Amino acid sequence: MTNPISDIGGASCILAVGTNTTVAHPIVGLQVKKAVQNGAKLIVINPKEIDLCRFADIFLQNKPGTNIALLMGMMRIIVDEGLLDASFIESRCENFDDFKESLKNFDILTVEKITGVPKEDIIEAARCYATNKPASILYAMGITQHIHGTDNVMATSNLALLTGNIGMPSTGVNPLRGQNNVQGACDMGALPNVYPGYQRVDDSVVQKKFESFWFQDLPSSPGLTHTEIFDAVHDGEIKAIYLVGENPILSEANASHTEAAIAKIEFLVVQDIFLTETARLADVVLPAVTFAEKDGTFTNTERRVQRVRKAIEPVGNAKNDLWITCQIAQRMGGKGFDFSSPFEVMKEIASVTPQYKGISYDRLDKGGLQWPCVSEDHPGTPILHIERFATKSGKAKFMPLEYKPSAELPDDEYPLLLTTDRSLFHFHTSTMTGRVEGLNVLDGHEFVRINPKDAARFEVTDDQMVRVFSRRGEVEAKAKVTDVCPPGVVSMTFHFPESRTNVLTNSALDPVAKIPETKVCAVRVEGMKQ
Amino acid sequence: MAEVSLTIDGLEITANKDMTVLEAALENSIYIPHLCHHPDLEPAGMCRLCMVEVDGKRMVISCKTQIRDGMVVRTESERINRIRKITVQLLIANHQGDCLSCNKSTTCELQCIASYLGIKEEELDLMRRSDKIRPIDTSNPFFDYDPNKCVLCGICVRTCAELQGVSAIDLAFRGFDTSISTFGAKPWVESNCESCGECIIRCPVGALMPKHQLRPSFEVRSVCPYCGCGCGMYLGVRAGRIVGVRGEIDNPSNRGSLCAKGRFGYEFVNHPQRLTEPLIKKNGEFVEASWEEALELVTEKFSQYRGEQFACIASAKCTNEENYVLQKFTRVVMGTNNIDHCARL
Ligand code: SF4
Ligand code: SF4
Ligand code: FES
Numbered sequence: 056m057t058n059p060i061s062d063i064g065g066a067s068c069i070l071a072v073g074t075n076t077t078v079a080h081p082i083v084g085l086q087v088k089k090a091v092q093n094g095a096k097l098i099v100i101n102p103k104e105i106d107l108c109r110f111a112d113i114f115l116q117n118k119p120g121t122n123i124a125l126l127m128g129m130m131r132i133i134v135d136e137g138l139l140d141a142s143f144i145e146s147r148c149e150n151f152d153d154f155k156e157s158l159k160n161f162d163i164l165t166v167e168k169i170t171g172v173p174k175e176d177i178i179e180a181a182r183c184y185a186t187n188k189p190a191s192i193l194y195a196m197g198i199t200q201h202i203h204g205t206d207n208v209m210a211t212s213n214l215a216l217l218t219g220n221i222g223m224p225s226t227g228v229n230p231l232r233g234q235n236n237v238q239g240a241c242d243m244g245a246l247p248n249v250y251p252g253y254q255r256v257d258d259s260v261v262q263k264k265f266e267s268f269w270f271q272d273l274p275s276s277p278g279l280t281h282t283e284i285f286d287a288v289h290d291g292e293i294k295a296i297y298l299v300g301e302n303p304i305l306s307e308a309n310a311s312h313t314e315a316a317i318a319k320i321e322f323l324v325v326q327d328i329f330l331t332e333t334a335r336l337a338d339v340v341l342p343a344v345t346f347a348e349k350d351g352t353f354t355n356t357e358r359r360v361q362r363v364r365k366a367i368e369p370v371g372n373a374k375n376d377l378w379i380t381c382q383i384a385q386r387m388g389g390k391g392f393d394f395s396s397p398f399e400v401m402k403e404i405a406s407v408t409p410q411y412k413g414i415s416y417d418r419l420d421k422g423g424l425q426w427p428c429v430s431e432d433h434p435g436t437p438i439l440h441i442e443r444f445a446t447k448s449g450k451a452k453f454m455p456l457e458y459k460p461s462a463e464l465p466d467d468e469y470p471l472l473l474t475t476d477r478s479l480f481h482f483h484t485s486t487m488t489g490r491v492e493g494l495n496v497l498d499g500h501e502f503v504r505i506n507p508k509d510a511a512r513f514e515v516t517d518d519q520m521v522r523v524f525s526r527r528g529e530v531e532a533k534a535k536v537t538d539v540c541p542p543g544v545v546s547m548t549f550h551f552p553e554s555r556t557n558v559l560t561n562s563a564l565d566p567v568a569k570i571p572e573t574k575v576c577a578v579r580v581e582g583m584k585q
Numbered sequence: 586m587a588e589v590s591l592t593i594d595g596l597e598i599t600a601n602k603d604m605t606v607l608e609a610a611l612e613n614s615i616y617i618p619h620l621c622h623h624p625d626l627e628p629a630g631m632c633r634l635c636m637v638e639v640d641g642k643r644m645v646i647s648c649k650t651q652i653r654d655g656m657v658v659r660t661e662s663e664r665i666n667r668i669r670k671i672t673v674q675l676l677i678a679n680h681q682g683d684c685l686s687c688n689k690s691t692t693c694e695l696q697c698i699a700s701y702l703g704i705k706e707e708e709l710d711l712m713r714r715s716d717k718i719r720p721i722d723t724s725n726p727f728f729d730y731d732p733n734k735c736v737l738c739g740i741c742v743r744t745c746a747e748l749q750g751v752s753a754i755d756l757a758f759r760g761f762d763t764s765i766s767t768f769g770a771k772p773w774v775e776s777n778c779e780s781c782g783e784c785i786i787r788c789p790v791g792a793l794m795p796k797h798q799l800r801p802s803f804e805v806r807s808v809c810p811y812c813g814c815g816c817g818m819y820l821g822v823r824a825g826r827i828v829g830v831r832g833e834i835d836n837p838s839n840r841g842s843l844c845a846k847g848r849f850g851y852e853f854v855n856h857p858q859r860l861t862e863p864l865i866k867k868n869g870e871f872v873e874a875s876w877e878e879a880l881e882l883v884t885e886k887f888s889q890y891r892g893e894q895f896a897c898i899a900s901a902k903c904t905n906e907e908n909y910v911l912q913k914f915t916r917v918v919m920g921t922n923n924i925d926h927c928a929r930l
Contacts, residue, residue: 060814060838081781081844082814088750110750232813234901236908240926243908245899247922251909256922271917274892278922284896293923295890299911300900301927322886329858339883340871342860345853346810347820347827351904353808355815355838363904366805366820366827367854371861372876376907379880380914386884389918392910400906423817423837479779480845482811488846490853493726497780497845 056357057227057439058191059425064089066225068187070180072100072122072211073197073574077107078479080231080356083193096187098180100125101197102474103504103546104539113180116541117170119474120201120461120575126210127456128166129181130217131158138185140219147444148216150453157455169458185218189225196233200475200574202462205567209454216451222440232356234483235346239354242410242426247278252408268407270390280569282307282562288316295322297383299376300343302331305484308571309562310555311528326379331486332552342373345487349375351397352419354426358436360414361423461575462563465543469525469577471509473559474546481550489550501532501554503580504546510536513580520583523547525576528558531583545580591656606647606658607635617660618669618698621738622648623787626747631739634669634698638662670702677704679761680790681718681733688798689791695736719764724772727849728785728795732764735792741765741784748842753778765792780845786832795849799828806833809847810902814838816847827851887919896923 063069063086077084084107091097091110099111102119117125133139134155144151167174184190192215198207212221212228220226232238244251254261256277266273279287285307287293307313317323317336325337334340346353348369354360369375377397384392394400398416405411413428413435424435443449465472480498481488488494503521505513515521517536522529523545532547532554540546549556561576589602593615600609605628610617620632628648635647638659647658659665677699684690722730739756742765746752753776757766767776785793801821809816817836821829830848834841863879864871874882887895897915899908908926915924 061840080812080814081779082816082839082842085748085750085842092747092750234927235808235810235813235815236903236905237813237901237926239905240899240901240903240908243905244912245908245924245926246912247925250916251912265916269913269917273916274920274922276922278924279896281898281925281927284898284923284925287896292893293896294894295887296896296898297887297911297915298898299907300902301898303898303927306927322890324883324887328853328860329856330860330864334860337864338866338886339879340860340864341879341883342863346807346902347851347854349904351906353815354905355808356813357815357838359815359838360905361808361815361817361836362806364805364807366807366822367825370855370859372863373859373861374876376903377910380907380910382876382880383883383887384910384914384918386880387888387918389914391917392914394910397904397906400909404905404909422835423815482846482850487810487853488850490856490858491850492852493780493849494846496726497774 056229056231057221058225058229059357059359059437060086062225062437063087063191063193063229064093066090066095066189066191068096068098068184068190069193070098070100070184070190070214071107071193072126073199073207074193074195074231075101075103075105075107075197075476076193076195076231078105079195079233079477081479083231087193096183098183102541102544103476113176113183115170115172115176115180117172119472119544121170121458122198122201122207123203123210123456124161124166124169124458125172125177126214127158127161127458128163128170128177129184130214131161131166132163132178132181133185133217134158136182138182139217143219144216147450148453149448149450150455153455154213154453157457160457184214188218188220189223190218190220191225191227191229192220193229193231195231197574199230199568199570200572201570202563202565202572203459204565204570206454206456206459210456212451213453213456216453221451222438222442224438227438230356235355236353238356238358239352239360242354242408243404247280250407251404252410265407282564282569282571285313285316288320291319294320296320297324297326298333298337299326300328302333302484302486304332304336305549305552305555305557307562308557308560308573309527310557310560312562326376327486328373329486329490331484341379342371343376343379344369344373348373349377349397351377352401358425359423360411360419360426362416362419462572463526463561463575463577465577469579471578471580472544473523473525473576473578474544474574475556475560476546476548478548478550481548483550484552485550489552501547501551501556502535503532504535504537504540505580506538506540506542506544507536508542509545509580510534513582515580515582522581522583523559524579524581525559525561527561530554530556530558534580534582545578589652589654591652591654591658593658594660600652602652602654604652606637606639606645606650606652606656609652610647610658610660615660616701617647618701619648620694620698620736620789621740623740623744625787626740626743629739629743631737632672634672636665636668638665666702670704673698673702673704676736680736687734687791688794693791694789717761722773723796724774725778725780726774726796727780727782727845728793730765730773731792731794734790735764736790737763737765738789740787740789741793744784744787749779749781749783751777751779754784780849781843782845782848783842795829799823801828804831809843811846811850816843818843818847820851826855890919892920893923895919895921899924899926901926
């Protein structure tokens, strides 16, 4: 996020696109409600009529996969009506003309046709966002999990730049990160193309630097991403995997493919707290500990690094992940893995990661710090891009964009579009929440949400068991007939091992971010005999 | 922030001019009995216990009266005390259940007010008007509502409406039957309640209480293990187990709020299915192994796959320190950049 959670409440306009905020990020949801209570305008863009719509002034229910067209359409209105922030664009941005040129493909009628949103609503939303300042954009997986996810993200930043809504309190472009430490895992370089602090592995200067930090020659070509790794396993190129705290059999798009790949791995080590669906397939399972049994830090979605503290002793013979990995490394002759505590690891992190340079456990004891925190007396950075952008020129670059349809659209054989979603009461593949009895009482199994029109058309009734088919597989779940989903769209979560939604989803990748398109795929729904 | 000065019971104090008399008093450590006031909520003026006398004549409800410069406030008078006592006696007389077995005991606002006012047991019996014990709503898996202990302050109702924007509950029925009810008087769990527990933590008495609550022997400040909001929380620990979670008020991300997962979703930590020993698959079956054996096997095998034949999938659930070490291991020891995690899922 460019801005902290706490300043969302102060916005005059909030644009929530591709985020089911009150469900997936309840605490951010509270801030949105607070802003609305204080008179802010709320614009919701979502294919489904989500809970947040109750508070919205404007709800744009677009067809899944059409965010770029919708956002570019709004920007075209803003430009045509002169509602842009010319002085901000002049002083802080570049490439505006190219971008403006690309808007010409997005006249309102075309946009209405692509998105299925009435043009009046698009115009109203554009005016609303451009004229109520400060305005904050929130987005989540509904933006990123598309074959054109990177372009989606750029569309949101174009919009913020166009209206000068960045670098000030209650503005910005705010991706809401799903898992508690997904931000931190990225910051730490648990990515195939960058070292800690987003320093590129294929930049030879950077590589030299890390070689001298770690006293070791390092590989210079970027590695494979999550989805590519399983493809490489399939092709026999990757033979051993060390998998820590993940359950790709349920979480990965096109999960049967992943499962087939895992069966081919010659040596699979899974380190986890439970015997997950994936762990069952491992050669060795190493018992790790939960957050309550270890010390360390998590970095939340607003870049706030916070201390996690050990509350209880590890259960049984489980060990903390840090110890386990360091043991393996040292036994394999690795140098620089003799850390005696997470405190020492943080010291090393601070020494190699510019954004974390000023972060230490002593400081964190007094409260979290938002990176970049570049020296011991730096207060941290709640708001990014106040004076300059993190580019060479210091200016933000407008990105010309074009609309591309999703990789797989409904057809005669698979007439419905499936989009994935989450439940308030469960988390990811429910490895943890599925073991909390009360949460299962509140939400115990998967539902296929389907519009009454489609239900009638495919002869499905409420609560009936149905089978959902895609080109990649089939799953069973109960139907929930509801107009939360528009005609033509069905939705499912992926929390429940009995209904493996990701068997259905498409693993077509965004070419840059390599995110699979789990938000859009074509399916068919059939009722089962009662 | 303009300050004004006023006197309360002869004490001169200054406070922000936007405060109410009750807020100014509490901020200056002067107690005025109150039951329906909550600092996070708009004043409701429901319990009338906070009544005070202003400028020697008017009786006002202090939680709804803004302070003025030069205001003279008296928190007690014979008349005020009489009214307060009757109000509280009525509440207690219809409050069923005994304090000793109530989990709220010692933190209960009603107890606190009763002892402040010096309520006596014998005064109460006269006022008991109904022996009817009303059913407790135990339908929610995480908490119960006991109408027999409810003081109808409406704090839960306002929490749900004002803070959560959910409005799952309201004051319903009339007279002695008045209680908190969900829309259509359905069992709590069937309402649109989101089980955030925000009403539970604000209930001033033992009417809304978490199920199976054990008081912790100590607390540890930490961070929620679920979503990216990163809510600050205190883990309540007792005999080596997590027995409760409390939101951290001072945390700038969540300011004490938590959702259902964060507040109630800790049972997995001490779940019987936790993995407690390393497992090695032999002939298709998992066999428990020592750490020594497991690590030796992993080390020996990994050594055969250095370079591009190896990949590490790290975790967005692990700490920064763990992820740092995982990527360092992959790059330095295994000699590949094949490391990723589920950021994209
Ligand atoms: S638990 Fe939360 S949603 Fe449910 S009634 Fe209480 S405040 Fe409302
Ligand atoms: S308490 Fe809820 S909102 Fe807060 S971090 Fe945990 S899961 Fe997210
Ligand atoms: S606290 Fe003022 S009326 Fe209840």
